Amino acid sequence: RRFLTSKEQFHAYLRAGGEEEEEKEEKEEKKEEEQLSSSQGEPPAKRVKAEELSQDGESQGNAGEEEKERPEKKRARGQNKSRPCMKPNSYEQSRLCPSVTQGCAGRCRFGPRCRFLHDVSEYLAGKPADLGRRCVLFDTFGRCPYGVTCRFGRAHLGDGHQNLVNAALAQRWEGKLLVRNGLSKDLQQQLRKRKFSFRKAEEFLRGLHGGKGGRATGGSTEVSNCTAPQEGLGDSPSSRGAEDAPSIPTLGPLTDEDVTKLRPCEKKKLEIQGKLYLAPLTTCGNLPFRRICKRFGADVTCGEMAVCTNLLQGQSSEWALLKRHHTEDIFGVQLEGAFPDTMTKCAELLNSTIDVDFVDINVGCPIDLVYKKGGGCALMTRSNKFEQIVRGMNSVLDVPLTVKIRTGVQEKINVAHKIIPRIREWGASMVTLHGRSREQRYTRSADWEYIAECARIASPMPLFGNGDILSYEDANRALQMGVSGIMIARQVPVGALIKPWLFTEIKEQRHWDISSSERFDILKDFTNYGLEHWGSDTQGVEKTRKFLLEWLSFLCRYIPVGLLEHLPQRINERPPYYLGRDYLETLMASQNVDDWIKISELLLGPVPPSFTFLPKHKANSYR
Secondary structure, eight states, X not given: OTTBOOHHHHHHHHHTTTHHHXXXXXXXXXXXXXXXHHSOSOOHHHHHHHHHHHHHTSOHHHHHHHHHHXXXXXXXXXXXXXXXXXXXXXXXXXXXXXXXXXXXXXXXXXXXXXXXXXXXXXXXXXXXXXXXXXXXXXXXXXXXTTGGGOTTGGGTBOGGGOBOOOHHHHHHHTTOOOEEOOOOHHHHHHHHXXXXXXXXXXXXXXXXXXXXXXXXXXXXXXXXXXXXXXXXXXXXXXXXXXXXXXXXXXXXOOOHHHHSOXXXXXXXXXXXXXXXXXXXXXXXXXXXXHHHHHHTTOXXXXXXXXXXXXXXXXXXXXXXXXXXXXXXXXXXXXXXXXXXXXXXXXXXXXXXXXXXXXXEEEEOOOOHHHHTTTOGGGGGGOHHHHHHXXXXXXXXXXXXXXXXXXXXXXXXXXXXXXXXXXXXXXXXXXXXXXXXXXXXXXXSOOOHHHHHHHHHHHTXXXXXXXXXXXXXXXXXXXXXXXXXXEEEOOOSSOHHHHOTTHHXXXXXXXXXXXXXXXXXXHHHHHHHHHHHHHOSSHXXXXXXXXXXXXXXXXXXXXXXXXXXXXXXXXXXXXXXXXOOXXXXXXXXXXXXXXXXXXXXXXXXXXXXXXXOOOOSBGGGOBO
């Protein structure tokens, strides 16, 4: 109770830097002690009630009139669809040409038409001040590829602005692939010019037009019994129309896998039962954040939802969502789409170009933009298309196919129990069920009784449960329901985003009263991972800041364990205003955008001129 405060006192404390308010707190504590000693034998409950009445300054009779006069406060919900563009324009006008940064200034392919600067002195005259004395890229890898454009350049720039290299450290990382699944220029050109061959997908789609409801010959063989004879088993590539297939360069001796098509039972198995699964989190589930969760004990990670049509068009921003860090040992990607042709082709594309352990279909996205186009939750009401998508993707993939669904579209009409047996029949390896409907979005409590019922129906196919996991006690309760594992994902608030150390708590079966300095160190690590991933130049710094602020819009909802009256914190509980045990803990509890920006400035230096930030979700903050 001694940590509770009012909104005005909370912000006054932050404005004062915590010094003046701490003195006031000490005086108030002394007064409270004197009052407690003077009150003889009065029950604590009555004393609290009397204090509340004295603070209100009004009797119960006046309270009723006040309620009538008080206008109803409209709750902010949904997305900030018209939020301002946060890309700074200042660094676009005076950027240094990449050819200069890479040490080949004389070979700029644009020549005199290049709109970037080629004079290093001119660039440095307008470059913003450095943000620190140490560069995380130079300290980690022995070389910073951003050279003079690095915002921490003083750490590795010598005489004549020469980029220094730590040879011993750089040699240690030489030849190691830290991030996989990038989009090469050649592949991008093939996709843009529509020269990429989708032989397997087109074969399935041809069979689809000749069958009914997705049960064409192209898809039915994929879910047949392993003991049944299969057509084309052992046929040579030439007998299956190899003249239409693209020439794929291979290395090494010819194996059975080069000639024989894999049967369903021979596909790679997805053995993740009982493991902790970090779900794909749009915007916030980026590679640096997944590295944080991986460090705290997440076993399975998944990339952010990628739209299949954007991937087929070769969009770099969409392919960036598929990138995999070398520390992610079990990694999958999630695809969203509404039609079997695009989803099947996209599955074949990813199967031959990137390294993943499974592919997930998003049938749980509730947002209007996706739903109105027939994707996400809408597939639960379009069973024919849903079946064709699952069968088609399963027919072209060599890795397991999983599906993420919700209880249904409407709030009180659950349909997942009817769909799950059919998903198993269509060939999916696993289903994840979020215990809310589309109408509920991320509000109210998840229905774990219904998830348990669906887990029994899904058997022997694994079913992971998802919803309202914020402590190890919640996780234990969920696992007792009979699910194969739990997915920690985007609830309100979001379990993994609010406390990424939740994975450690579950594995060690304890409540971690993490200090504000430890939480700040986590933010430092995220910042370093962001600079490694997005770059240490101005563009990379501001991109890291943007994703840091998006994460802080969820992280501020964490209530420190040492301040709670009862454990654990409930996922839908919003606390009143409170003062933390130190200034930093109070600052991290603020839901004001300006305070988040202040935290980002502690890590990434001052924001650019006219900087503005508005969180993705309306309920997350106010100015």
